[in-house]
Amino acid sequence: MRTEVVGHGGVRLGLRVEGTTNTRPIVFVHGWAQSSGCWAAQLADPALTERFRLVAMDLRGHGASDVPATGYDDPRVWADDLAAVLDFAGPDAIVVAWSYGGLVLVDHIRVHGTARLGGIVLVGAITEIGRDRPGGRVGPLMREHMRAMLSDDPDIAVPAFTAFTRGMVAGPVPGAQAQALLGASLSVPPAVRAALFRRDIGSEDVLVSIDKPALVVHGTADRVIEPSAAEHAIGKIPGARGRWVVDGGHAPFAESAAEFDAVLRQFAEEC
Template sequence: MNLYPTSRRDMMALGAAALGASLLPSMAARAQQPPASTEKAGYNPRFVTSPDGVRLATYEFGNPQGPAILFLHGFAQAALSWDRQLRDPALARAFRMVAIDLRGHGMSAKPQGDAFYKPGQVWADDVRSVIAELGLQRPVLVGWSYAGRVVGDYLAAHGADAVAGINYVDASSTLGDPAFLGPDVGLLGPQAMLAPGVEGFIEGTIRFLRACFATQPDPADFQTMLAFNMLAPHYVRAGLSGRPADYAAVLRALRLPVLVTHGEKDRILTPAIARFTAAAVPGARLSLYPDSGHAPFWEEPERYNRELAEFVQQAQAAR
């Protein structure tokens, strides 16, 4: 069961089209419809509109009566990043799983202007809007990489009362210490993900994706990843860059279950940031993956899915 009911070849064609859209913003604004067919995919797509008018594509899988999990992806990624969780039969039987294309990504709206990306409030309101409009009851938030900031924005603006727990996955919870930055973190800047020109944009995205994995995805999976990364235009990537990322006070104030997951071979954010996050949150659990890079949920899905299921059940029982 794949998140989007298209072949991987079709996804590559979509990615190529999205590259053109990134160069022509008026075209990008039209690429906002989720897939029309849901029968084969086994999910329910729905748009949620944030208070500033940005339409967010959401995708629901699994057991509608189960405890809710809300998956938030990283920089230039998409809901499809969580494919190995969303199509896991055991998770689908037990949990109501919702994944978002964050604003500027995937099939969500891609407005131009820093006002849509720089303020923490817009990200906080996106998360709250999805929780409210989909009727998610005390979901566990799962934030990968850049989404650690999105989780921090939500907590700072709206508090933690509406969520049962948080899973930080190789996540950015603060950037104050250079020890937190891996040798390839520079790929998020002008030398790769923000490289100018078509060739630089493509090559930089490839370099960044390669750096995310200690064990490389097979060619078909990598093609799919490249396709949905190309859906995030250059101006969106630039809008995400340079935002404040100091959530230490937010972490210290948390009084709910927190699981910190991190690959020890991560070349983007080092395990030191995971140790910081786990130490800052009272009672947080740290789970390190010795053989994984920046995406342990993809590289070691069996272990990750098992630990996530256990954590969600414990978090729901604790409150």
């Protein structure tokens, strides 16, 4: 099912909803230049949909959400957007945040605390952004293609995103899903792609304040976000557990969907 909620400043945020009502919600937050469609395997997994209510959001400027001109550099905007989704999803939600989505989740905790949360799962995620921020270290694939991926010239951006999407995963991904990931990236306006990086903010004080169960999942072969970013989160969040996907890339929920879903299901049930 597709629906929407209203986020900060009246911005409409697209949602995909699957699963059983009146059950524990799991909210999925995608990464930079992606969409809720990246969680296709999870939204279609009966082992999850029969036990939980799954809510996957489109960040502002992405997917089916509105594309405002401003707000991409403001932690409160991201915090309020996620708060609106959590209000829709229900109390004690497990939030699964991938890549840039990890920063959005931390923004929510920075502004609103952890009251709406039942637990958090960081997947190939950053928790801060800016030069020399240990929780936001990007890998060689991102560094190689970043400038080109921000271009509004399709002759420059399309080949860069094609190479980036191919290199983002370390294992086989169905061709249709790989093309969907590429299409989602190209559908995000270049101005939005650039705006998300016009930030410089640390989060150590936020991470050490987290008082809910936390799981950090990261591929050892992730070339988009350095594994050291995961180590930083594990070291700062009290009681956080790490789950390393050996030889995994940046998208374990797509590369190793069955393994990822089993880990997520176990964590959510324990929470």
